[in-house]
Amino acid sequence: MHNQFDPNNKIIQLLLQGMGMEDSGNPEAAGLLFLKAWSEATDDFEKFVAAYYVARHQKIVSEKLIWFETSLRFALEVNDIAVKSAFPSLYMNIAKCYEALSDPDKAKKNIELSHSYKGTPSDPGPFFHGTRADLQVGELLTAKEESNYKPGLKMNHIYFTALISGAGLAAALAKGDGPERVYIVEPTGEFENDPNVTDKKFPGNLTRSYRSQVPLKIVGEATDWLQQTPEELRRWREKLANNQGEIIN
Structure with a gap:
């Protein structure tokens, strides 16, 4: 099931x-x-x-x-x-x-x-972060980086998900020409539901998307996730381009 x-x-x-x-x-x-x-x-x-x-x-x-x-x-x-x-x-x-x-x-x-039922999420993970950056196990991912989706927007949080397919999609949509990478990460402190998706289209946080102001530690790299077809990616890119909604930073 x-x-x-x-x-x-x-x-x-x-x-x-x-x-x-x-x-x-x-x-x-x-x-x-x-x-x-x-x-x-x-x-x-x-x-x-x-x-x-x-x-x-x-x-x-x-x-x-x-x-x-x-x-x-x-x-x-x-x-x-x-x-x-x-x-x-x-x-x-x-x-x-x-x-x-x-x-x-x-x-x-x-x-x-x-x-x-409100309060800090109790998701045990494992957690994933998708990007095109070439990183090593042990490195920390920190907030204050530029958004992958909005040029010039400095992010106050670092985002991650417990669904590997979601991280794979984030990697595919990320800026840069490097290969898509999905890192296995551990939050080093408290995290919260990503307000950009929670109770937006679906009730709650069904995509298990989270964000934190403290760094994420890279503990490994995932190699196996469901890749999007070029057609699916085109649709996602269109959606992002048409998304006039504000990013909650």
């Missing part, structure tokens, strides 16, 4: 298509794609994330509540670090439904549950 976030997963792709429809002002088409994703979802992870999008599209609060509670039910079945990061958002959405339905006790209970 896969609980990992995979951009090539059929259900994730349907949801991304639906979000694209939302962005281009076509909520009806988006709603149909979300329902299609729900009807084709086969495991708890897919059902949790599909139900979340169906919930967001409901006009009637009681229906919205049913779908958010369905999403939560499957999320609780998955018992996965990435999915746990969605609990604050899920419980908060459920609380808002109860508030709208004038049930303050249930609203309060869900707000408390939402807060109980």
Whole structure:
């Protein structure tokens, strides 16, 4: 059973298509794609994330509540670090439904549950950092480097992920002509969920993307990850070029 976030997963792709429809002002088409994703979802992870999008599209609060509670039910079945990061958002959405339905006790209970899941991520890793820089085991990766994606932007944090495919994508998109490298890294202190992805497109931090102000220590190099096809890379580059959103630094 896969609980990992995979951009090539059929259900994730349907949801991304639906979000694209939302962005281009076509909520009806988006709603149909979300329902299609729900009807084709086969495991708890897919059902949790599909139900979340169906919930967001409901006009009637009681229906919205049913779908958010369905999403939560499957999320609780998955018992996965990435999915746990969605609990604050899920419980908060459920609380808002109860508030709208004038049930303050249930609203309060869900707000408390939402807060109980917030805090420092407890992801044990292993962690990866993708780049084209040629580095050695033992070296430290530090913040204050120039962004790979926005020229002239000095980053206040160093970014990393627990999904090797995510680090591989970062390496492929990084500046420079050197070969793509994915280093196995250890944070040397506290880290937080990357706010550029957390609760943005997906609930929580399903891509297990993190950032830290303290250095990352290189402990090894990964050699085996799923490479993007040239077509997929072209699409990602287009997405980055069109991304007018501000980078939260």
